[in-house]
Amino acid sequence: MQAQNLKYSNCNMQRSMAILGTKWKPIVIWVLRERKARFGQIAASIHIISRKVLTTTLQELEADGIITREEYKELPPRVEYGLTERGQALLPILRQIAQWNARYFGEELPHPEHDEDVLLNC
Amino acid sequence: MQAQNLKYSNCNMQRSMAILGTKWKPIVIWVLRERKARFGQIAASIHIISRKVLTTTLQELEADGIITREEYKELPPRVEYGLTERGQALLPILRQIAQWNARYFGEELPHPEHDEDVLLNC
DNA sequence: TACGTTAGTTACCTATTGGTTACTACTAAT
DNA sequence: ATTAGTAGTAACCAATAGGTAACTAACGTA
Numbered sequence: 001m002q003a004q005n006l007k008y009s010n011c012n013m014q015r016s017m018a019i020l021g022t023k024w025k026p027i028v029i030w031v032l033r034e035r036k037a038r039f040g041q042i043a044a045s046i047h048i049i050s051r052k053v054l055t056t057t058l059q060e061l062e063a064d065g066i067i068t069r070e071e072y073k074e075l076p077p078r079v080e081y082g083l084t085e086r087g088q089a090l091l092p093i094l095r096q097i098a099q100w101n102a103r104y105f106g107e108e109l110p111h112p113e114h115d116e117d118v119l120l121n122c
Numbered sequence: 123m124q125a126q127n128l129k130y131s132n133c134n135m136q137r138s139m140a141i142l143g144t145k146w147k148p149i150v151i152w153v154l155r156e157r158k159a160r161f162g163q164i165a166a167s168i169h170i171i172s173r174k175v176l177t178t179t180l181q182e183l184e185a186d187g188i189i190t191r192e193e194y195k196e197l198p199p200r201v202e203y204g205l206t207e208r209g210q211a212l213l214p215i216l217r218q219i220a221q222w223n224a225r226y227f228g229e230e231l232p233h234p235e236h237d238e239d240v241l242l243n244c
Numbered sequence: 245t246a247c248g249t250t251a252g253t254t255a256c257c258t259a260t261t262g263g264t265t266a267c268t269a270c271t272a273a274t
Numbered sequence: 275a276t277t278a279g280t281a282g283t284a285a286c287c288a289a290t291a292g293g294t295a296a297c298t299a300a301c302g303t304a
Contacts, residue, residue: 001260003261011220014145014244021143039282052283053261054282086226092218098138122136124261177253199249
């Protein structure tokens, strides 16, 4: 998908997909749902993302105003990432996207009392 | 995005994005939200999609159980596409995705009484 | 036979996404 | 000088998504 071009589409859905519809962005947003995290923490949470791809992903999310990036003047260098309000607003949508998949493709329906991490299994 | 691999991800969100996170699939689903349509009608609604890409998109959506495909034994050949229950279940999610974009990237907030076509502008 | 209508199919191409590998910047501590 | 810890960067590549252009299948009708 040529997301960069789609960001200027007339269609609100297409523009959203251009921002979100990639392999790692939803995961990064999910990792940041409850607290800020540093680059290395995000990488460790995700397990198998390359530094190169994580860097690009974070840069794009920041450019789209979905996450914040704060540098701390200290050593070792420390950068913290967190969700903006715009990013927070995506969380219920991501939950529904995951629920849809679990419901229609999963082998059993998820129970409401299941922890979110189990639901998403990310 | 390598959607074909992602369909087998552990993560429900990633699997959904593999199915949905492309340029044309959300649009095709939206076009079919209220009534079944033929190949040519879908193409005309979307305006600028190539027959090649529309064919591929429809095949994949059918394979994922999101749309139905009915051939009619008549001439000219007639094929009708419609949403499955699984596909219908995606509509509220797509609406929210569009609303999110309109709210956080649009120049003014959409009014509740605005028609859906205006909201999505697809 | 030629044409019309519908839903494709095929060959080829470009641009993007995601990945591997190696390297970098910075400074304190050893 | 070397090492450590953190967040990157650069060069290169494979696979995929989307696209153009041309062609095809099927049969009824003129």
